[in-house]
Amino acid sequence: MTIKKICGIGAGYVGGPTCSVIALMCPDIRVTVVDKSKEKIAQWNSTKLPIYEPGLELVVKKCRGKNLFFSTDIEAAIKEADLIFISVNTPTKTFGIGKGRAADLKYVENTARMIADVATSDKIVVEKSTVPVKAAESIMHILRANHKPGVTYQILSNPEFLAEGTAIDNLINPDRVLIGGEDSPQGREAVEKLCKIYENWINRDKIFTTNTWSSELSKLAANAFLAQRISSINSLSPVCEATGADVTEVARAVGLDSRIGSKFLQASVGFGGSCFQKDLLNLVYICECLNLPEVAAYWQQVIDMNEYQKSRFSTKVIESLFNTVTDKRIAMLGFAFKKNTGDTRESPAITVAKNLLDEGAVLHIYDPKVEEFQIIDNLSAFDIDNIKNRVNIYHDAYSATKNTHAIVLCTEWDEFMELDYERIYVQMTKPAYIFDGRKILDHEKLQKIGFIVQTIGKRVSRIAVSKTWGSSTQM
Numbered sequence: 319m320t321i322k323k324i325c326g327i328g329a330g331y332v333g334g335p336t337c338s339v340i341a342l343m344c345p346d347i348r349v350t351v352v353d354k355s356k357e358k359i360a361q362w363n364s365t366k367l368p369i370y371e372p373g374l375e376l377v378v379k380k381c382r383g384k385n386l387f388f389s390t391d392i393e394a395a396i397k398e399a400d401l402i403f404i405s406v407n408t409p410t411k412t413f414g415i416g417k418g419r420a421a422d423l424k425y426v427e428n429t430a431r432m433i434a435d436v437a438t439s440d441k442i443v444v445e446k447s448t449v450p451v452k453a454a455e456s457i458m459h460i461l462r463a464n465h466k467p468g469v470t471y472q473i474l475s476n477p478e479f480l481a482e483g484t485a486i487d488n489l490i491n492p493d494r495v496l497i498g499g500e501d502s503p504q505g506r507e508a509v510e511k512l513c514k515i516y517e518n519w520i521n522r523d524k525i526f527t528t529n530t531w532s533s534e535l536s537k538l539a540a541n542a543f544l545a546q547r548i549s550s551i552n553s554l555s556p557v558c559e560a561t562g563a564d565v566t567e568v569a570r571a572v573g574l575d576s577r578i579g580s581k582f583l584q585a586s587v588g589f590g591g592s593c594f595q596k597d598l599l600n601l602v603y604i605c606e607c608l609n610l611p612e613v614a615a616y617w618q619q620v621i622d623m624n625e626y627q628k629s630r631f632s633t634k635v636i637e638s639l640f641n642t643v644t645d646k647r648i649a650m651l652g653f654a655f656k657k658n659t660g661d662t663r664e665s666p667a668i669t670v671a672k673n674l675l676d677e678g679a680v681l682h683i684y685d686p687k688v689e690e691f692q693i694i695d696n697l698s699a700f701d702i703d704n705i706k707n708r709v710n711i712y713h714d715a716y717s718a719t720k721n722t723h724a725i726v727l728c729t730e731w732d733e734f735m736e737l738d739y740e741r742i743y744v745q746m747t748k749p750a751y752i753f754d755g756r757k758i759l760d761h762e763k764l765q766k767i768g769f770i771v772q773t774i775g776k777r778v779s780r781i782a783v784s785k786t787w788g789s790s791t792q793m
């Protein structure tokens with residue numbers, strides 16, 4: 319039996335784009351994406367999709383109503399599917415055992431129980447969500463303990479490696495596809511069926527099959543390695559600032575070693591996104607549970623370095639502005655955790671905004687793709703006085719920066735490189751500051767205009783701050 323019908327459970331940043339690309343590449347397969355959120359499904363069926371991702375709209379337009387469907391009828395979609403992708407969220411637990419570190423698997427478990435309740439024919443169940451090692455065992459346990467006579471299940475691990483902002487390209491041209499399955503004839507058969515789906519557009523030599531546990535652990539390991547590279551280069555940025563080295567030059571020199579490579583060595587205000595921190599915390603927790611404290615401490619340090627970088631950047635802003643930002647208007651350019659997405663989960667901008675608000679600043683925030691309600695919602699999570707009057711959202715960079723004392727750039731949107739900074743300078747309070755948390759601006763040009771420029775990992779405008787007297791001298 320070949321796969322004719324697929325059900326994708328979870329219509330989020332992973333489930334939506336992955337299922338849409340499968341529908342595009344496999345016109346003979348009917349793909350139904352389901353979610354418990356009625357609003358989200360209504361958006362997937364509208365002209366304004368619930369997530370922004372370059373190229374996604376076009377893919378959805380091409381397939382929706384033909385072989386791609388979005389629905390809230392989860393039971394019907396499970397019943398008719400030959401293969402089910404589980405792409406639900408696996409956030410960090412906020413309560414109980416493992417609070418703040420372990421992955422919360424309640425959504426995965428709920429879907430497993432629903433599949434067991436509803437299925438009347440054999441199913442291949444594929445974990446696409448990022449899960450702790452051995453999660454497939456729990457899913458299998460639930461399914462097999464509740465199975466109906468004659469219904470069999472195979473569980474596969476097929477972690478998703480897409481990056482938000484480039485998801486469609488990553489899905490169409492992946493570096494690799496990883497599929498883990500049970501080492502049994504039935505397991506191998508299920509792996510083969512999933513391989514066949516991907517082979518519609520991906521070369522077989524890019525499809526890597528392993529045992530289930532290697533596959534599950536590889537996803538956590540890949541994110542841990544990526545985050546570690548960022549923390550490694552970020553850890554050198556204060557060394558550069560203190561010595562006169564330039565972190566961009568150091569990163570380039572280091573990255574030219576072919577054993578190291580140049581990617582993911584861009585120093586910045588810190589990493590964000592829903593995955594890196596969550597998956598690292600999960601890895602740390604697994605190591606602690608396995609009684610491997612040294613390994614846990616090693617990976618914990620990657621997260622600690624990221625926290626340090628975010629707070630170091632906020633402190634730099636405050637210190638440079640004469641050690642006080644109380645009642646100062648500060649423009650924040652960018653709120654998403656990176657460019658080309660509207661996602662703000664774990665965005666460094668949230669931490670920077672909170673730190674500035676704690677010090678009494680008034681924020682003028684602009685992001686090209688993040689909605690106003692999202693920013694307010696993110697900042698409302700903190701106990702901040704009078705937040706409504708102190709957080710103002712703008713719809714373009716020029717109005718956001720008007721009459722402000724400083725610009726804090728938190729997201730590397732291309733449009734921020736193309737702004738008319740002379741125009742911006744004229745309408746700012748003087749001295750006018752720019753803090754480039756992403757190292758994307760032309761610092762020399764900005765200094766010529768008159769800005770005092772600060773960035774990460776390089777001395778641009780030199781500042782001598784007297785901590786005792788709270789005054790600073792710009793040079």
Ligand code: NAI
Pocket residue numbers: 327328329330331332333352353354355358392405406407408425428429446447448449478479480481482592593
């Ligand atoms: P998301 O939060 O955007 O989407 C998850 C969706 O699942 C939500 O719409 C939610 O309503 C739905 N859902 C939860 N329980 C459900 C249920 N029982 N029935 C139906 N729908 C249900 O999450 P996102 O970002 O798509 O992540 C999903 C998984 O993929 C996570 O495990 C994440 O770690 C992993 N991942 C995420 C990547 C990313 O860039 N966002 C990249 C690679 C993996």
